Amino acid sequence: MATVELNNVRKVYGGKVEAVKGVSISIPDGEMCVLVGPSGCGKSTLLRMIAGLESISDGTISIGGGVVNDKGPVERDIAMVFQNYALYPHMSVYDNMAYGLKNRGMAKDEIEKRVKSAAATLGLADFLQRRPRELSGGQRQRVAMGRAIVRSPKAFLFDEPLSNLDAKLRGQMRVEIKSLQRRLGVTSVYVTHDQVEAMTLADTLVVMNGGLAEQIDTPMAIYEKPASTFVAGFIGSPAMNLLTATVADGGLVLAGDGGTVKPRDTVLPEVGREVLLGIRPEHMKVTDSRNTADLTLKVTAVEILGADVLAHGQSVDATQTGGEIIARLPGGTRVEVGDTLPFAIDPGMTHLFDAATGKRI
Amino acid sequence: MSPRVVFPNKVLPYVLLAPQLIIVAIFFYWPASQALYQSVLREDPFGLRTTFVGLRNFERVLADPNYINAVQNTAVFSVAVAFLAMAIALLLAVMADKIIKGKGFYRTMLIWPYAIAPAIAGMVWLFMFNPAMGTFAYMLRSSGYAWDPLLKGDQAMWLVIAAAAWKQISYNFLFFVAGLQAIPKTLIEAAAIDGAGETKRFWTIVFPLLAPTTFFLLVINTTYAFFDTFGIIHAVTGGGPGRATETLVYKVYHDGFVNLILGDSAAQSVILMVIVIALTAIQFRYVEKKVHYG
Numbered sequence: 001m002a003t004v005e006l007n008n009v010r011k012v013y014g015g016k017v018e019a020v021k022g023v024s025i026s027i028p029d030g031e032m033c034v035l036v037g038p039s040g041c042g043k044s045t046l047l048r049m050i051a052g053l054e055s056i057s058d059g060t061i062s063i064g065g066g067v068v069n070d071k072g073p074v075e076r077d078i079a080m081v082f083q084n085y086a087l088y089p090h091m092s093v094y095d096n097m098a099y100g101l102k103n104r105g106m107a108k109d110e111i112e113k114r115v116k117s118a119a120a121t122l123g124l125a126d127f128l129q130r131r132p133r134e135l136s137g138g139q140r141q142r143v144a145m146g147r148a149i150v151r152s153p154k155a156f157l158f159d160e161p162l163s164n165l166d167a168k169l170r171g172q173m174r175v176e177i178k179s180l181q182r183r184l185g186v187t188s189v190y191v192t193h194d195q196v197e198a199m200t201l202a203d204t205l206v207v208m209n210g211g212l213a214e215q216i217d218t219p220m221a222i223y224e225k226p227a228s229t230f231v232a233g234f235i236g237s238p239a240m241n242l243l244t245a246t247v248a249d250g251g252l253v254l255a256g257d258g259g260t261v262k263p264r265d266t267v268l269p270e271v272g273r274e275v276l277l278g279i280r281p282e283h284m285k286v287t288d289s290r291n292t293a294d295l296t297l298k299v300t301a302v303e304i305l306g307a308d309v310l311a312h313g314q315s316v317d318a319t320q321t322g323g324e325i326i327a328r329l330p331g332g333t334r335v336e337v338g339d340t341l342p343f344a345i346d347p348g349m350t351h352l353f354d355a356a357t358g359k360r361i
Numbered sequence: 362m363s364p365r366v367v368f369p370n371k372v373l374p375y376v377l378l379a380p381q382l383i384i385v386a387i388f389f390y391w392p393a394s395q396a397l398y399q400s401v402l403r404e405d406p407f408g409l410r411t412t413f414v415g416l417r418n419f420e421r422v423l424a425d426p427n428y429i430n431a432v433q434n435t436a437v438f439s440v441a442v443a444f445l446a447m448a449i450a451l452l453l454a455v456m457a458d459k460i461i462k463g464k465g466f467y468r469t470m471l472i473w474p475y476a477i478a479p480a481i482a483g484m485v486w487l488f489m490f491n492p493a494m495g496t497f498a499y500m501l502r503s504s505g506y507a508w509d510p511l512l513k514g515d516q517a518m519w520l521v522i523a524a525a526a527w528k529q530i531s532y533n534f535l536f537f538v539a540g541l542q543a544i545p546k547t548l549i550e551a552a553a554i555d556g557a558g559e560t561k562r563f564w565t566i567v568f569p570l571l572a573p574t575t576f577f578l579l580v581i582n583t584t585y586a587f588f589d590t591f592g593i594i595h596a597v598t599g600g601g602p603g604r605a606t607e608t609l610v611y612k613v614y615h616d617g618f619v620n621l622i623l624g625d626s627a628a629q630s631v632i633l634m635v636i637v638i639a640l641t642a643i644q645f646r647y648v649e650k651k652v653h654y655g
């Protein structure tokens with residue numbers, strides 16, 4: 001158990017590719033930090049640097065107070081769960097879990113005690129003599145987890161551990177990982193590009209983009225106050241609607257002759273500034289009349305998801321292009337393509353971003 | 362179940378198989394049956410008279426101290442060649458796996474010896490270690506070692522072993538490199554995190570996972586040492602000095618084609634066949650069980 005501190009960490013591959021461009025994260029003892037971001041943004045690279053599998057080009061990483069830059073994976077005393085599980089195919093489940101303990105010279109009966117207890121926790125007690133190839137995907141995943149927890153390391157590192165599982169199992173394992181991590185109280189870093197995992201598992205969520213941490217905060221804070229259009233588009237599904245607009249007196253004039261929106265409870269910046277207006281699909285409510293509407297949409301497509309209905313549409317006033325707008329409506333709402341729907345935006349639920357920089361205003 | 366192709370025509374499958382079957386029949390079964398046939402006959406040196414002698418050729422061969430000597434030589438030679446060729450190839454492959462720059466070049470260089478004909482390889486080693494003019498022989502002697510493979514049997518044995526192993530290293534290297542590449546890198550990383558140092562990782566993870574390759578090469582190398590090393594021995598020592606490097610396959614040749622005792626030679630080749638079949642069967646039966654596939 002330990003705190004994990006990353007201080008302006010950089011990684012340059014072969015003197016050319018800058019995969020991580022200076023990231024600082026501080027993870028308190030026992031908390032779970034989730035790194036999320038699109039493919040190729042440097043999540044795995046960052047995690048592998050924490051693990052000691054990749055050298056650190058610049059900056060420092062400390063685990064439990066001491067800088068570990070020059071230490072190998074063993075001395076860092078971390079455990080890692082790989083995406084492909086990396087189980088030793090020629091060893092039984094028992095030996096897979098015991099391997100790390102044997103290498104550290106632990107006594108045989110202590111090893112047995114630990115492996116048995118981990119196996120019981122993970123529901124693997126009946127499979128200890130099997131080889132990995134005789135297990136299902138979910139069971140293999142558990143063995144990989146077991147190999148990590150028997151060691152009681154200073155930190156757990158997970159690199160997309162659930163991405164090879166089917167949706168149902170993924171949901172189940174997600175909950176198990178969370179409760180296991182809580183119970184053991186081991187500091188963890190978890191890499192994923194699944195935003196449900198990111199939202200549910202994280203104490204601290206790090207949204208990465210192009211080798212940089214775009215925002216570091218609690219999942220809810222990131223959802224409520226995304227720091228940039230990138231974060232706004234990445235967290236939340238369907239993604240936040242972003243409309244180009246210009247600030248006018250008392251309202252926002254949408255680009256492409258899209259009419260004027262007057263978001264309530266929103267402090268507007270100076271008149272004439274180019275902005276992006278962000279509205280989450282779930283914060284758009286259908287109203288009775290066009291008089292109370294903030295925005296009126298002409299529906300171009302409807303997706304019925306069961307619990308929700310997604311209405312895709314364009315602002316009726318828009319003569320030119322204007323981006324597509326998605327509204328999330330309660331399940332059972334009757335909408336047809338071609339309908340014109342007046343929407344009210346929940347008060348205070350709009351987001352304004354600078355059009356040029358994409359940063360939150 | 363693998364799907365089976367059903368041919369509408371009963372003859373067609375045999376026609377398609379014919380080229381293979383004919384080659385195997387002409388170059389394997391026919392000579393083998395000839396050997397079997399010859400092994401129960403006795404022919405006079407001029408090939409004028411042939412008599413049926415039953416198993417007497419075998420009796421004579423097995424009672425011959427020279428034959429027992431050849432069996433011992435073959436055992437030493439085969440074990441040493443297979444072990445050396447595989448161990449050195451594995452070492453080189455592991456080192457080649459670590460190289461980042463010039464990997465392709467390094468590999469190509471190591472594969473070249475395979476393209477050299479056995480007799481030529483033998484000549485190269487013969488020249489290098491020839492007591493009269495060999496560079497290495499000179500170096501050995503000037504460092505105080507009494508090197509003379511033309512007189513000392515054990516030294517001659519080492520020389521043919523070295524030459525035969527050297528010839529086979531390239532082949533083994535190629536397979537070990539491929540085998541190493543098939544081991545997922547994350548396994549090695551997981552083992553590193555699990556606290557296994559480099560040596561430990563090799564013996565507990567890499568080597569066991571290479572087992573299918575190692576087993577395959579064991580069968581191939583044993584067969585190679587038994588049969589395909591004839592050219593090397595012929596070129597380097599000619600079985601000498603004083604039969605010190607005469608292996609079974611070399612004796613077959615020597616008795617049959619030099620001494621022209623066809624019956625004995627045929628009986629020996631039949632025994633040799635039986636030995637190799639038995640060895641391969643044992644390898645498959647017992648060693649393969651310890652091999653973990655995937």
Ligand SMILES: Nc1ncnc2c1ncn2[C@@H]1O[C@H](COP(=O)(O)OP(=O)(O)OP(=O)(O)O)[C@@H](O)[C@H]1O
Binds near residue numbers: 017037043044
């Ligand atoms: N060994 C390497 N040599 C050179 N470049 C590399 C190497 N490993 C990764 N990269 C580059 O570094 C960048 C970040 O890679 P990384 O694997 O960290 O991405 P990621 O965020 O984990 O993506 P994914 O979600 O697809 O796993 C990528 O542009 C990748 O091409």
Ligand SMILES: [Mg+2]
Binds near residue numbers: 043044045
């Ligand atoms: Mg990755």
